[in-house]
Amino acid sequence: xxxxxxxxxxxxxxxxxxxxxxxxxxxxxxxxxxxxxxxxxxxxxxxxxxxxxxxxxxxxxxxxxxxxxxxxxxxxxxxxxxxxxxxxxxxxxxxxxxxxxxxxxxxxxxxxxxxxxxxxxxxxxxxxxxxxxxxxxxxxxxxxxxxxxxxxxxxxxxxxxxxxxxxxxxxxxxxxxxxxxxxxxxxxxxxxxxxxxxxxxxxxxxxxxxxxxxxxxxxxxxxxxxxxxxxxxxxxxxxxxxxxx
Numbered sequence: 001x002x003x004x005x006x007x008x009x010x011x012x013x014x015x016x017x018x019x020x021x022x023x024x025x026x027x028x029x030x031x032x033x034x035x036x037x038x039x040x041x042x043x044x045x046x047x048x049x050x051x052x053x054x055x056x057x058x059x060x061x062x063x064x065x066x067x068x069x070x071x072x073x074x075x076x077x078x079x080x081x082x083x084x085x086x087x088x089x090x091x092x093x094x095x096x097x098x099x100x101x102x103x104x105x106x107x108x109x110x111x112x113x114x115x116x117x118x119x120x121x122x123x124x125x126x127x128x129x130x131x132x133x134x135x136x137x138x139x140x141x142x143x144x145x146x147x148x149x150x151x152x153x154x155x156x157x158x159x160x161x162x163x164x165x166x167x168x169x170x171x172x173x174x175x176x177x178x179x180x181x182x183x184x185x186x187x188x189x190x191x192x193x194x195x196x197x198x199x200x201x202x203x204x205x206x207x208x209x210x211x212x213x214x215x216x217x218x219x220x221x222x223x224x225x226x227x228x229x230x231x232x233x234x235x236x237x238x239x240x241x242x243x244x245x
Contacts, residue, residue: 021056022074025067041111041158048111076108076161077133079169085161103244104129104165104196105146108136110158117158124148129196129224138165140196140245167241175237188213189237192229196245197221204243211236 027046030037036055041048056064075082085108105126109117113135118128126141126149141149146162153162175191193208195201205219208228215230232240 021051021053022070023051023056023067024070029063029066041114043112043114073111073134074108074160075134076106076136076163078106078165079171080173080175083163083169085163100143101244102140102142102198102200103146105139105141105149106132106136106161106163106165106169107139107149107153107159108132108134108161108163110160111135113137114158120152120156120158121149124152136161140198167238170241171237187234188231189234190216190229190231191237192227193240194225194227195243197224197226198245201226201245204245207243208240211240 030049030051032039032049033055036052038050039047040050072082074085076085083106107121113131118137121137121139122128124141125145126139129138129140132138139145139149146164149159149162152159175189195204195208205226209215211232212228212230213232215228217229219226219228
């Protein structure tokens with residue numbers, strides 16, 4: 001079945017309203033209607049449309065019953081809790097100044113990712129690290145690249161969020177935000193730490209190695225990352241999670 005993804009988009013630069021929706025519908029169910037229902041991106045076999053809340057609320061119930069709300073496409077599945085990019089402006093305010101140099105950064109596209117969108121991201125100087133559901137990417141970027149990505153999220157038709165990759169986002173489900181924010185204890189924990197590999201990663205390697213009370217083996221290299229497992233004190237989690245890489 002051919003599909004249309006309907007994107008409800010707020011005014012640029014504003015937080016999304018809770019009443020906005022993303023909807024998946026069979027092709028040709030939704031006609032274009034001026035500024036109310038606008039073709040957003042054509043994928044060939046399906047298309048992305050921009051639909052206002054008013055247009056959605058005025059659709060016949062019979063038509064709405066034939067489509068699927070997929071508001072979870074605004075969520076980035078990282079850390080203990082998903083990031084709702086409808087509230088990205090709040091996240092950006094909280095994140096101001098955490099990282100000044102090169103750091104991991106997370107972005108989210110408006111819908112299924114096109115190759116040309118990834119090329120536009122790389123053109124900012126950012127390096128692609130890996131995909132993040134839903135329709136997101138973890139990137140490695142310096143301050144200039146992050147500024148370009150922020151502008152792209154503000155003005156482009158395809159990028160909807162550009163967010164610093166904060167410490168709480170980096171924790172697996174067995175850890176929690178309190179441990180990352182400085183309230184960790186000296187309880188010994190067995191953890192696996194994944195580090196992004198880059199020219200300056202040896203500095204972070206040393207910090208992680210020194211924090212390890214015991215290791216379960218040497219660093220293991222997987223694609224553009226490296227992992228190490230071992231035992232650490234809970235109180236060391238904030239420092240490790242706070243590393244830019």
